């Protein structure tokens with residue numbers, strides 16, 4: 001069973017010629033089939049955690065460890081992590097001019113699966129996945145994320161999630177910027193992947209809204225660069241009622 | 255739109271906007287066009303037409319100190335049957351008909367060449383194989399002139415292939431008879447030290463079609479002036495360009511389409527990728543729609559893809575319209591970066607770095623390469639692009 005283990009993770013960024021510690025000792029274990037919601041105020045370091053796991057070059061790991069099934073993730077390059085089974089649906093997906101969605105998806109699936117998918121089944125697979133996400137087939141011929149609306153970018157991220165079938169999926173604010181219909185469509189996409197029981201999900205969000213569609217097994221409150229409290233789904237209800245104030249008091253968060 | 259309009263736009267990767275001078279295309283040049291080098295003052299670098307060019311790397315082509323060495327370039331011409339290939343003296347009447355030198359180096363080339371090449375495709379001759387002109391730099395300095403003339407309704411593809419090392423100033427004239435169709439592919443695949451400056455003039459006959467691909471990969475400094483004018487109505491010109499500018503290279507393409515007669519079309523698409531410190535690409539796209547040129551339809555576009563920090567693009571489209579009675583006129587210039595965020599995004603989907611770069615650059619150039627229609631050239635260009643990319647990642 002695939003397991004992602006994060007132990008005492010410390011991460012800094014360089015900003016304005018100064019080194020700033022953002023993650024201050026994160027501990028978390030995500031097992032295949034589990035869904036963990038990470039909730040926290042703006043600027044608490046949620047995206048930093050997501051990017052650090054995916055290997056973004058801006059973030060420097062200064063301490064701790066991350067392993068996937070015992071393999072040292074921090075030693076791997078960005079593409080190796082993805083091929084090892086990590087997937088990050090980004091809060092702000094990047095536009096890639098000149099590269100069509102269909103070419104991108106196929107190249108990516110070829111890299112992750114280790115061989116080129118058979119063309120006929122592949123075309124069908126993509127078409128059906130796009131249909132389920134209410135994506136116009138014309139998107140396949142557009143350039144990656146170029147001119148996509150916020151909601152279209154998020155659907156495109158979930159399309160990739162469905163096609164790449166990772167062991168651990170990190171979804172960074174996949175709910176932000178979505179209207180109710182889009183939120184439902186995107187959540188259904190995530191749930192289809194979860195229902196296979198083969199993915200561990202780390203659902204990063206600021207709001208409880210998405211948790212009505214995607215039911216977490218565990219909820220963690222993220223504040224000031226670490227997990228401040230962990231609990232079951234009831235913790236989300238408490239946050240819904242009380243907000244993050246209890247965790248940010250005393251200037252803990254910036 | 256009765257009055258003349260001047261619409262300058264431009265961008266550089268440094269973030270500033272390069273704006274063309276407010277004068278017209280003609281008066282922006284520091285001297286009127288002439289075949290005589292003595293009519294041009296030696297440039298000092300601040301002239302509008304020289305301000306982007308590092309004069310100190312022209313190896314004396316601009317100030318009269320570059321002397322032909324006799325072993326400058328070796329030229330081999332391979333032409334299918336029916337084509338007439340000649341070497342002629344300076345006084346041959348066919349030389350210089352397509353256009354007049356517009357700067358000092360072009361005039362220097364015109365004033366200094368000893369023999370010119372003339373290739374003629376007689377009227378109504380339709381070639382099925384390209385004419386290949388192989389220009390190989392032998393390490394010296396050379397001045398040259400080439401004429402390619404198509405008779406009425408003739409059809410031909412000409413490939414001019416530059417490689418090796420040389421300091422070369424060479425002009426080319428393309429003269430298209432009525433209804434003729436000419437496709438020209440000029441490949442600048444020079445060694446690192448080569449310097450190549452030239453003016454390529456096309457005179458497009460009535461109802462004739464001129465299609466040009468200017469492909470620049472190599473050289474220390476390449477500066478070309480592809481220019482088009484029309485000899486009668488109904489002419490069409492498509493000017494495509496592709497450049498891959500590496501560290502330290504200066505590649506400059508200065509185009510002019512002169513819509514001097516009514517009911518002609520032009521379409522200009524130049525695309526460049528840049529990588530490495532001090533890679534510098536310059537693109538000037540002048541389109542002039544003269545008062546007489548009603549019914550003109552023109553569009554020009556320059557796109558640049560900056561792959562690494564340290565590269566610089568100056569892109570200046572400039573459209574001047576002296577008549578409102580036109581079908582269409584448009585222009586666009588965009589310089590985009592292939593940045594670390596794009597690389598991260600693609601790699602985060604399992605794609606290795608070299609493949610990620612390849613994906614982006616191939617996609618960027620593909621639509622242009624596919625239009626060349628000469629299979630071995632298309633394959634070579636794609637292979638060359640890969641090679642450039644591998645070199646950058648290694």
Ligand SMILES: Nc1ncnc2c1ncn2[C@@H]1O[C@H](COP(=O)(O)OP(=O)(O)OP(=O)(O)O)[C@@H](O)[C@H]1O
Pocket residue numbers: 013014015022040041042043044045046047048049058091173206254
């Ligand atoms: N690349 C960076 N350079 C400078 N500062 C950064 C960088 N990335 C993150 N930070 C800082 O780190 C802190 C945490 O940012 P992060 O984006 O991880 O927060 P977040 O919890 O995802 O917030 P949000 O809810 O707004 O998405 C912030 O103060 C942010 O300004």
Ligand SMILES: [Mg+2]
Pocket residue numbers: 046047048091172173
């Ligand atoms: Mg965030």
